Amino acid sequence: MLREFGGKKTMTSYGQFCPIAKAMEVLDERWTLLVVREMLLGSTRFNELRRGVPKMSPALLSKRLRTLTRAGIVTRTPAGYSLTTCGAELVDVVTSLGIWGTRWIGELGEQDLDPHLLLWDLRRTVPVTAWPRTRTTVAIRFDDIPRAKDWWLVVTGDDADLCDYDPGFEVTVTVRTGLATLTRIWRGDLSWEAALRSGRVTLDGPEQARRALPTWIGQSTLAATPRP
Template sequence: MTSYGQFCPVAKAMELLDERWTILVIRELLLGSKHFNELRRGVPKMSPALLTKRLRGLERAGVVRRTVVGGRSVYTLTEKGDELAEVVTALSTWGIRWIGELGDADLDPHLLLWDMHRTIPIDQWPRRRTMVQFRFRDVIGKAGTWWLVVDDGQAQVCDFDPGYDVDVAIDTDLRTLTEIWRGDTDWRNALRDNKVDVLAAPSVARQVPGWIGQGNSAAIPRPA
């Protein structure tokens, strides 16, 4: 870590936290990721080598604890790391309120679907295995189609067809679904403006916005 050469506690904290990707790794740990591959899915543009380096740095700093369970490394936050929850929440609130512009480089179907699968309101889904297919009109190739499966109270996101019957297909563009999830718009407006097509029986299609919901940031009030 590079020192700022200041006694200020903000400067001392940032000597650890302002290295590229570090605070996002902590965000993933706060959201429940425990294994290396889970962390990678939350930061898909981060190289495995750099993720390893950041985890080791956080471990040396006493923020992360690494244990081995069943031959696999498990990463959890220490008490010192858990206290960063308020910091990450405050950054998220400030970011959604004041840094609203999304560039094309900010749109990532891998990260979007990964984030969606871990916070969708599963209690709103049918009490049977249910699969929703997402088809992004503006994403070319394999990354343009995703599947979200809820079964036995668990959600799973797949970038390959898991082979189950599709209950609902959602056709949209990546920006629209990202903006719905962030709370920049909502399902009602996106459906009204024909930015989203929900392909299912009418009785099922009406329930889909409740199945998917919106991300945590959607509840944060925005400036006028």
């Protein structure tokens, strides 16, 4: 049965007055907080949101967006979707969950690895100010997966583009590695230095570009989280 939350219908009630229970009535459906995460990271259009949750069906994403809109967490605009004041206040909740997950849930299985999500996450947080001001292309090749193994990250000025096909630009440096390895680097479980030293990552290109590559790509915003 649906209930009222701030005058809007949301999820089945836990039947508790506890504020945590009341919040979870809105937020604990599968994928809901990940959709909020994507919006906090700047995604506003439906297709952008889909790229951040590639294993979520379009129909389910539409359903979750409708639920969040009814709950007053998301609003629909001509440009797409945006968080309301209420929704934007979830930033500390999502960040805290990310920190906790980084600290205490470090094991990854094969089902957790996704080149589309990894490269999309990398592209939207890449430190473009550390790159040359002229167009620079980094090719990334995963040597341990049969599909979606070749990617190109193109940075021009302050714009970063991600391609899963050869854009035809001269490649400045090529990264060869495994999907699990780059995922661990991005999460902060493995340093660029250790991965390069062990040969789990190899770089092809001019020495200056090879030296700069770890800075160009960087790591996720949660990578620096201290581990126990």
